[in-house]
Amino acid sequence: MREPFHPPTESISLASVMHAMSDPVRLEIVARLAGSDGENCGGIGDGIDVHKSTMSHHYRVLREAGVTRTTLEGRSRVVRLRHDDLEARFPGLLTSVLAALRRTGPTGG
Amino acid sequence: MREPFHPPTESISLASVMHAMSDPVRLEIVARLAGSDGENCGGIGDGIDVHKSTMSHHYRVLREAGVTRTTLEGRSRVVRLRHDDLEARFPGLLTSVLAALRRTGPTGG
Numbered sequence: 001m002r003e004p005f006h007p008p009t010e011s012i013s014l015a016s017v018m019h020a021m022s023d024p025v026r027l028e029i030v031a032r033l034a035g036s037d038g039e040n041c042g043g044i045g046d047g048i049d050v051h052k053s054t055m056s057h058h059y060r061v062l063r064e065a066g067v068t069r070t071t072l073e074g075r076s077r078v079v080r081l082r083h084d085d086l087e088a089r090f091p092g093l094l095t096s097v098l099a100a101l102r103r104t105g106p107t108g109g
Numbered sequence: 110m111r112e113p114f115h116p117p118t119e120s121i122s123l124a125s126v127m128h129a130m131s132d133p134v135r136l137e138i139v140a141r142l143a144g145s146d147g148e149n150c151g152g153i154g155d156g157i158d159v160h161k162s163t164m165s166h167h168y169r170v171l172r173e174a175g176v177t178r179t180t181l182e183g184r185s186r187v188v189r190l191r192h193d194d195l196e197a198r199f200p201g202l203l204t205s206v207l208a209a210l211r212r213t214g215p216t217g218g
């Protein structure tokens with residue numbers, strides 16, 4: 001397996017980050033990652049009723065936007081939020097999204 | 110002209126707000142509104158090279174997500190950011206997006 005593409009911090013685009021975090025399933029993934037120190041790709045989606053290929057798409061959108069980092073650890077792909085990179089690029093943004101997720105969930109209510 | 114639909118503050122959805130602010134043109138509109146006390150629909154788009162019907166679509170997405178409020182004032186439609194409503198619903202979110210827009214613009218760089 002080769003290392004997947006990640007944008008450098010200084011190239012992360014606001015529009016792309018907002019788009020990556022505009023889908024309820026991707027927001028659910030972000031919420032789960034926020035409470036963990038890295039998740040195996042296979043494990044994040046537990047209980048999310050979405051096809052495996054759709055989940056792969058969601059991981060890719062998050063990674064290519066700069067929201068997550070996927071690293072190869074042994075035979076696993078481990079996904080983490082790019083907390084520090086996002087905080088450096090767009091101070092307060094991820095923090096306020098995570099707070100909103102705790103308050104209302106992805107779609108409100 | 111009838112009053113257009115606006116979601117009540119407590120129904121504003123995070124996914125919808127993020128989606129509304131995930132498009133470079135809509136982010137540009139948000140940036141312009143942030144520096145004004147309300148803009149006539151016709152005026153916001155000055156210098157944005159987008160067809161009038163596309164601009165109408167963008168206004169509608171922002172309004173229906175709860176990001177902006179459109180009021181009829183005389184014969185004009187005036188658009189404003191729902192600063193206070195968004196701050197009440199998702200504290201810090203709009204502020205961090207506006208700060209990001211000042212730093213990098215919609216798409217970075």
